[in-house]
Amino acid sequence: MSTLSSTTSGAVPPDLAVLDDPVELRRYTRFDTGAGGQTLADSSLRITGMHCAACAGLVEDALRRVPGVIEATVSAAGERARVRWQPARTRASALVQAVRAAGYGALPDAAADAREARRIEQRRALWQLFVAAFCAMQVMMMATPSYVAHGNELEPDLRQLLNWGSWLMSLPVLVFSCGPFFQGAWRSLRARRIGMDVPVALGIAVTFVASSGATFDPQGLFGHEVYFDSMTMFVSFLLGGRLLETRARHRVAQTLEAALEGMPQTAWRVAEDGTVESVSVQRLLPGDRVRVPAGQAFAADGVLIEGRTTADESLLSGESLPVAKEPGSTVVAGSLNLGDPVLMRVERVGDDTRLEAIVALMRDALTQRPALARLADRWAGPFLWAVLVLAAGSAAVWSVIDPSRAVWVAVSVLIVTCPCALSLAVPSALLSAARALARHGVLLQRLDALETLTRIDRLYLDKTGTVTEDRLSLGEVRLLPDVGEGPAGDASAQRQAALLAQAAALAGWSGHPLSRALAAAAEPSGTVWSDLREVAGGGLCARDAEGREWRLGSLAHVRPAADGTSPAWAEDDALQDGPAVWLGREGRPLLHVRFDEVLRDGAAQTVAALQAEGLTLCLLSGDRAARARAMAQRLGLRQAIGDATPESKLAEVQAAQAAGHVVAMVGDGINDAPVLAQADISLAMGQGALVARAHADAVLVRGRLDDLLRARALARRTLRVVRQNLGWAAAYNAVCIPLAMAGWLPPWAAGLGMASSSLFVIGNSLRLAR
Template sequence: MMISASLSPDDLPALDEPEAQSGFTEWRGEGEALSRLRLSGLHCAACAGIIERALEGQPGVLSARVNAAAERLQLRWDPRRARLSELLARVRGAGYGAEPDLAASARELREREQRRAVWRLFVAAFMMMQVMMLAWPSYVAGPGELSDDLRRLLNWGSWVLSLPVLLFSAGPFFTNAWSQLRQGRLGMDVPVALGIAVAFIASSGATFDPAGPFGHEVYFDSLTMFVSFLLAGRWLELRARHRVAQELESAVSRLPDLVERVLDSGDGRSERVLPSRLRPGDLIRVPLGAAFAADGRVAQGSTAADEALLSGESAPVPKQLGDAVVAGSLNLGAPVTVRVERVGADTRYEAIVRLMREALDRRPAAALLAERVAGPFLWGVLLLAAGSALVWWHIDPARAVWVAVAVLIVTCPCALSLATPSAWLAAAGHLARRGVLLARLELLENVARVDTVVLDKTGTLSEEGMSLQQTGGESAWLARAASLAAHSQHVFARALVLAVPADERVAADPGWQGVEELPGRGLEARDDAGRLWRLGSQGWLGGVAPEEPAQLVFGPVDGPQRLTLVFGERLRADAAEAVARLHALGLATLLLSGDAPQRVHALAARAGVQRAIGGASPEDKLAEVARLQAAGHRVLMLGDGVNDAPVLARADASLAMGQGALLARSQADGVLLSGRLGDLAHLRELAVRTRRVIRQNLGWAAAYNAACIPLALVGLMPPWAAGLGMALSSLFVVLNALRLQKA
């Protein structure tokens, strides 16, 4: 069944059907399911604890973890003892929105939340301007110029105009505050709602009874201004958070809704099916501009694919007959037919989706600390406000209420709770676009502290396959040898073909006839004159020199002339430049490999790596990393093989190559999908910038509170100024973090 993009309370029971849950739920056994949900209405770190408390302790709930910055809930529950619809109703009962974490519903949830936020802001701002017009005469009139009757009439008008602000615009503050108090937890909305309520009640008392205990001064203008400023700040903050969510979501929401599968009838007929119904061996037609629904190979036609999801590279990648295509990449060239090889959870696309969801579900230690501190901090805020009101009641009773309201508003730690997660999420979105996916957001902090980079060799510093290193003898025959090598898929033959431009190979091709490949020897064929040529091992061509394992010889069988071809590992194109950048950033480099020491040292010299160790077993690699750590070094490990998994787990920070083994990727803190070693240096630079931005955010939040709390306590900051300062403080933190998206 299809899930509605916007679920009403009546629609919630539909989520209890397993088919409806398949898009956002994993079943990990008979008694355990893991559901990922998108939340709305969160404004601070304390909101996470309120939602968790609403769920934990409920029958069938195994655990509930909320990431407030990412607005996501990871819910582990027992389908035998609980219904998902009831658990979502609990979240909504706590005052927050909850939807399945699906692209369509999440997008609709964001749009609906933004529309409501804009309307509330519009009503508050419009009424604020009207109230300001009515309040203006009281500010500018001289003594005796404004009669008491006219002043009371203006106050009554302000009271009427403030009602929509109180009942509609400020409604979420009261709803959330009440839900938080019912749950026995304090959130940011409690002091805000309390401040708004106290200000309105006191102003109403002054309006109805100017000679009463609240005095004759009204502050409806401050009230409406405060609500407007706070809603404006939250709307801009909401836009910023949604922008980060869209960046991350766009990288994992590219599968088509329906796929054209070719039937086995042989007459070319096809049917439209869901991607989940595809099976290995199926033939699917992929039209121009559509996404590939599964991993497979081109079976008919040729095209180009946008694989930015996998590599961060925007340039289209040519795809010829037999070339591999991956799910989630876009078909940009022409319609093609693809033979499906991997579907569903086995595809590389799904691995990326799981990785990014796990990263967003994780709550770093800094975020957990903020959530633990938020509750006690808010209790302190309430006690401080009550104490200030008590003191001012003895100094100047007319100002006691306003001082308490200002203290309540100015001390809300919104900026403090957003300082770290907003920066980490912005940096994670930027890296995702470059093809660097973080499995743990703490990687950014750890990479900023490392001083040594340990690299694996094969598949990491070097690419898969070989490259032509040097030639000897009849060099004029190189293009002719490459034209013969084009008939083989041997690793050396492919390397030779790549070393010679296609036009030169075509021009040198004598029209080979009777091409035959002999296992363990090489290729032989006759040219247009009937002369027999061979490309293969030296002994096969009658050579007397000792055999070299990485060497081929090419020449005619009936002649003494020979072309010698020496092959070696192919260093990644940007390896030397990337290593130089790492050194410029103050990092030491070490090449650690199980390959022969001679080849390891040779490759390290070509790449510019400072130190190399060859012939290392997995135990040796682990011991070397442990030795570095014992000496006080912080290690970043980059690897790709199964034997790298223990080292990746032991290192202070770790990255796995995107094409590496699944075990290596599961043990790493992130995945270098792009395969570009230059992104390793970029990650280090961005991690240092992220740490700097976090410190700026924390410094700003601390400085703001240190400066404004005393002003509020001594009565120099009215409530509207406190609201403006609070909104601008949170907005500064979020906008400062968003700079990392363009780093």
Template sequence: MSAPPLGLHAAEADARLLAPFTTWPDGPGGVAVSQFQVAGMHCAACSGIIEDTLGRLPGVEGASVNAASARLALRWQPSRLPLAEVLAALQAVGYQATPDVAASARELRRREKRQALWRVFVAGFLMMQVMMLATPAYVAAASELSPDLDQLLRWGCWVLTLPVMVFSAGPFFSGAWRQLRAGRLGMDVPVALGIAVTFVASTGALFDPRGLLGHEVYFDSLTMFVALLLLARWFELGARHRAAEALEAVAGALPTTAERLLPDGRSEQVPAERLAVGDRIRVKAGEAFAADGTVLAGQGWVNEALLTGESAPVAKAVGAAVVAGSLSLDGVFTVAVQRVGADTTAQGIVRLMQQAQSQRPGGHGLLDRVAAGFTAAVLLLAIGAGWAWWWIDPARAVAVAVAVLIVTCPCALTLAAPAAWLTASGALARRGLLLADLSALERLCTVDTVVFDKTGTLSEDRLRLSAHWSTSGDADALLALARGLATFSRHPHAQALADGGDGAHWADVQEVAGRGVQATDVQGRPWRLGSPGWVSADPDPRARLAFGREGAVLWLDLEEAPRADAAEAVAALHAQGRQVRLLSGDQPVAVARMAEQLGIDDWRAGASPDTKLAAVRGWQAAGERVLMVGDGINDAPVLAAADVRIAMGQGAMLARSAADALLVSNRLMAVPQALALARRTRRVLGQNLAWAALYNLACVPLALAGWLPPLAAGIGMASSSLLVVLNAQRLQR
């Protein structure tokens, strides 16, 4: 008999459990406002049903359902009403609710996106109106446009420009003010200064055409400049939001509850964070795995696309590893929990993504300093140009100064590196390699030696049967019996045989620690499966495992199976001219066999963690730049010492925490692809920086000479930034 849904009592529904999706307007312990995602809604009438149902529960002060987004905002008192009763009430009327842990961040992004869109719309729409009013002055002959009509059109441009200055251009002025207060010269400073100077100069020319500011107005250039910059920022904002949504997708895939199996055969629903290593959970078709673990019973197809990027379902059977966040498509699994909470692969991915998204690569700070010095030089240059033209032609002094400010805006310079780095990291993520440190892209360019661990890195996690033979019976018939007995053991050697085995033939099964498993057949005869010396008094030294009884013994040899793309990855690394080494703590025979299969000439066996560390430091002392790929706890020290570190996605937590990147797809071809992409990223970054420098070298003299009007300067600046971003997009291929 199952326990009540969720099994979370009021005393347990504390701030710690509710915090990810709940706010407390009156402080913890008072009224809570929780956000939920609702499944099963089909029309607007569903909103009323849910609101009425929840409104009748004691402790609920209000419920609001957005039919379009299928999200529920519940105002309630957790001290009076358990969360389990809330979910049960919804389930009773046909709806499923899941805590929406990303509600606050999503709302913040929604407001930010909406405001940014309004700014772009206002600037773009009014830009078109201003340009329409300014067109007659450009196309009319000298006598076709009367002075009073010309002045009226200018006044119209000025009025339409005011909302652009007050509302749309607000972020540039606020950003410049923050940068100045912090004692920095970011790119908002010259942008805001150029906008302000252009508006003031044009306004002065409008009010006093014969004054010192001349008679030319640039309201069309000004509004176009603001619209183009806001459009560029809109695309940048969209990229940031997509990255945040990808992060939430991984975090949101983790179920909030799990069905835990009890020793007496019953089950209970518990919060996922209360699972412990060693627990057994049941996962039904359509449900997500709440923890990393190993399948104890059941088989079927699992979708791991959210974690690995691989859309094709993966077959899982007894002994297979499963990861939290993956989805059971058609099978019912019993899983032994191995990793929970922060130690799961999915949570590791979330942390890596958060770390990468919040990180400023080492080169970024250098570029910021270059941009700051460049900005200071530009300001001095613009002031000097304006002063010089004041003596040459006062009417053009302001226009020249503004053109210099606009054309030298360091947008392309400051976008050059981030655009390349972020695009490259996104391309690697699609290949299943998540970067925790963006600066690793630069270090990957210098790698000339790639060192692999063997077990769990070059090889699959499971062993496979490579050969079987018998001198005292039918080897194939004995193998079928051995497979059946192997189903009763969780030992990796037994699991290598268990596929397809039928345990119905056996009785009185006992597992002997350190030796193997024994049982009796239907005729009462004892059989053993385990170490050769335990099964037979005369073991075959070629066998790693034996099965049988006196007079009928089957010898079995097991080996590690290399990953499907391991040989291809090693060949690709050799083709790139890199040295490939295998460093393992396993026996020499097993290491030599794996090295021969994959074409690795340089290998070392029986290496302890200290030996591995000394080997890597020795290669580094000889001038080599080492990339280490590993998965185990004993790989953590050598991973930390390597120049670049990649950990397998299902490796030990300690190894993952020491890594620059996480190979969540476990596809080794991502390693040579990452090395090739890193070099392409360096080339693209060099091209972007060269273009930014060339653009300024070409345009600054034109602006100083008065041959580049502010409108053309604005178009050139936006075009240079667009070219930098588009060039970086080539890294997606």
């Protein structure tokens, strides 16, 4: 039996068997019913390793030899394969195995439908532009003798013949290339609105009708002048501008797809008995343990529980340097495991992962209509009505002055005042800015946030997870006064060091954040523990080689049998302040270890820069007021509010807004969600809670506060570009409309001016993306 037939009969490698999972199959396969009622599948695959058309032929042959394959088409340029097959006779895994047997790679292509729609759209746009440009050149060639001839140098019958030729070459432009304008105008009119395409379509139709009348009846109502060259050139310019806009939108879509293609399709899930099975990532659940080989992307957000490695998180954060990962470190879906194989515990899957949330934020931001754009659109409507009135009025006036020019003046007014530049002025700038910020780790969920970001005068900062990192550093280590062993001085220091080593040795057996911080900060002793156990909410218990019980954790855990009396040191407020652990032996506390929070890189410098810009900054924290003030002092802040609850944070922001301040809030926790939603503009840290990111206007993906400075600087530049674009559109119309009404701007020049105006706006906006 051949390899392919045996594959079909059931001998499927484990990593390929996942492709037959119905959940996974629906991602890249469409089903329909063929002749005779049989079910047919249409699958899209990404092919790797192809270099030429001959490679594509080899892959096609390999696929067609699989029993049950009806049709296989492979594109070498697109590195894609489309296979139509019978599920009753074969499986998707057999298709991939056949490609591998031919010496190439194959992966499911879940974005095939969207990619095909974009390909069709761009192909149609290119053909429409080609037909318009090609015909425009032919029409211009036929129109040239009329422009250069003097007096009676061009015979009337020859002029008439050239006009007929121009009319004939204009027909494909009118019927095929002008389709988008006529369709857009019809949609606007059906909705009882006046859109941008209405004056464009009207100008094209009037030009063609009037030129046709002049061609077939030179002595009639429309005179003898024809403007087929102006019409075809105008259509070519406008289609060229729209093609650039279409390609820009497609690049954004490709960026989103590239982000999602970084996700693996399968994962190695470890069962309770230690066995490993390959499953679709769609079937992972929180709590699952997943083995991640070197070189593979993490399939979900989670925590490393075994092994050490480095991860490439550039897809999410923009940082090119690998990030070290050890047991207890968080890993994010889409990041690449660069080091050794590791074991992770899944915490968030599917749409809850940071990667999916980031892609959703980008998609939402790039499809919305910001307030500035809606303002421009509101002006565009009355402006279009004014254009129609001006065109009709100009035609009426010129019908008295020179009836032969009335139609052409009206057409010039319609063309030159097309509000493309006005409508592109705002969205082109905002989208370029959003793309630039995304490359630097700031994702906008609401494009309006850019304008608000320039107006803020008060900024509230959450403490934990926002200005501080989610790790702790070793702070003060205190030997308790009633230990009573050894003299002061060097002996006491040695005793403290020995107890700290004992604490580190015990902490190494726990995954608690404080235990991890202690184990990482101190060199553990070589104590061999027995009867080791961890008490939830308390800490660790263990016995040394001499049978003595040691405890590490809270004071109540370390000193469980207190008789109600408190030693003198128990009244020391410093021992009660901040995160800390206690070490004790046989129920007697011996050592107190306090931890300090670690400021984020650049946090203090960012605070200083924002205050230099005139902003009032305030730290909001649920910690004790003394700790909040201490942290504010470290940051250089003059205001801090401690013991803050979600309700008091919300009340503080509302009070500032009532006083007339434009308020921004930066936070990361679930308790920050209400105040993030209330603030005029809110920013969430990328590693924060999903509900916080959902309520934020922007996400700092890298978790760096200095990205806020970059966002403010780019927001100011964006508003300058928007004002430049709007100013240019206004100035262009102020100059060109009178020229067109005066009859000094022919239709071809009006079309060139209109297209140039739109290209200027787009080009000016693209400067922001650099």
